[in-house]
Amino acid sequence: MMATRNAVLEAWMREHGYSSNSLAEAINSAIEQLTGRPGGHDGSSVRDWKSGRVRWPKAVTRKALEIVTGRTATELGFVPGGLAKPVPDPQQEDRDMKRRTLVGGVAAAAAVAATPGTAPRRIGMSDVDRLQRRFAEIIASDHRHGGQLGIEQRAAALADETLNLQNSGTATQRVRSQLYACAASFRSSAMWAAIDGRRYTDAQRHMREAQSLAEMSGDQAIKFRIWSHTGTMYRHLGRPADALAANDVARGLHLTRRDPMFASLGLARQTAIHGLGQERSNTRRAFDQAQEALDRADPEAPRPVWLLAFYDQAELHSLALSAYLALGDHPAAEAHAHQCLSALRPHMVRSRAIAMTRLAHAQLAQGDADAAVTTAMRIPTSAATHHARVSRMLQEFGAALRATAHGSPIVHTWTEHTAAWRTRA
Structure with missing residues (x-):
């Protein structure tokens, strides 16, 4: 058959x-x-x-x-x-999927809600723990694949599922606040996936929902994440004034005074914003302050999984790399790129691809086309063809290479390499 x-x-x-x-x-x-x-x-x-x-x-x-x-x-x-x-x-399957995304959480809630004549279900910290494990899975998937529509959709669906759980039974105020924080966390991951995939209209929609949920939760850490992501979104959109204003909201939260790790991340992202705004002295000052705060942070202090999963010395250098590229200080950018790559943890697959792409740009801008192409050719095909930010930066790299090294053998090498990407894509 x-x-x-x-x-x-x-x-x-x-x-x-x-x-x-x-x-x-x-x-x-x-x-x-x-x-x-x-x-x-x-x-x-x-x-x-x-x-x-x-x-x-x-x-x-x-x-x-x-x-x-x-x-x-x-x-x-x-x-x-x-x-x-x-x-x-x-096409029908796609329509059905959209319908299930919207109503699936409601159906799940109805399945666990109390039936007539029975006591309502009690929602407790075990439910919160289950959702936090799902959030950790979203974070892990993001660091490997980044920017994928599937990650955005899954995170948004989990946010809806969490909100539906609120209506499926009784809970203490503490549990309710934790559920709102979980929903805000999922929605902020949907927002970040959309930013990383350059789907900025969707990112702004997720942002508004995430901000409302974070306010209801009262959770300072998730508020920081959402406003910090908002600043990053505006930076990618080329709006440094808006980026700085949003990042200042995150930096103004009192947890940045309690925990130097949060203070450091806020300053690190401010470094990148100042670079975009061509503010050289502010860029250098923000980086130094971010480094000083990171050095003061207690590595054993309890922190949310999303922060522990990505922010460290490597990420600080990554943001400095972005800043100095924007400033046109390519030797400084290259130095930060090498420090970032040497410190990146193995699970940071997406971050490694971005840092290598930026390093290739910095090397090419200094006239070393051979080294730049060698670096760019080390970027995995999956990132080069399926990550929106990496793909765009590599297209820009190819255009700059052809403009600066027209007719040289290295241009032919790069053209053949990208043709092989398209064959496998």
Whole structure:
């Protein structure tokens, strides 16, 4: 009997720009995140899924697919146990997915809500702990893949699920505040994924919802995250005055006076904003203050998972790298790039790709085209082709390379390399 093609998976891959090889790479990375060892899939594995020859992948692969796509295996058209079922129309499946995203949380809440005549369900810290574990999964996925629409959608859906949980039973005020903080955390991750993917209209929508939820929670740390992300969004939009104003809201929260780690992050992001605004002395001063605060921070102090997952010496140098590139001080930018790359933790896959791209720009601006191309060619294909920020910076790099080294063999080398990216993409 002929296998039935998985039209849903094929439609998802077309919509999100994945080839069989690039999806296999993303799945292998997600498996490494889950198990500590990279997966062994390649393009032929994905082609088996699309053709229907494999209709129900193994459990760890199904979980990896959920991390990458934001959808369950069945929502991607796979069939439990390999049982045949009609192949849904991809457009109808997309409409159904949107409907489930909107009402799925309500259905989940209804399933756990008390039935007539019984005592209402008690919501407790175990529910909060479960949501915080899901938030940690979102953070881990973001650091590996960054900017993906699937991450944004999954985080937004979890925010809605958390709010629906509020109405499914009774809870103490402390638990309710924690639930609002969880919802704000998920929404802020949706906002960040949209910023990282250059979907700024969506980012601003998530921002407004996140800010309201953070106010209801009273959680200073999540307020800091949201306003700090807002400053970053305006920086990427080329609006340094708005970026500085938003970042100042984050820096004005009293937890920055309690914990030097938060103070350092606020100053580090201010460094990048001053660089965009061409304020050289303020850039240098903000970096020095950020370094001093980071040196004072107690490494053992309890902090939220999102801060622990990314902010450290490497991130401080990354923001300084961005600042000095904007200032046109390319030797200083290169120095910060090398310090950033040497300090990056292994899970910071997205951050490494961004730092390497910026390093290539700094090297090219100093006239070292060979070193710049060598650096740029080390960037993984998945980041080069599927991360919006990296892709745009590499396009700009290619244009600058052709303008400054026109006719040289290194331009031909880069052209062949990017052609291979397009073949695999």
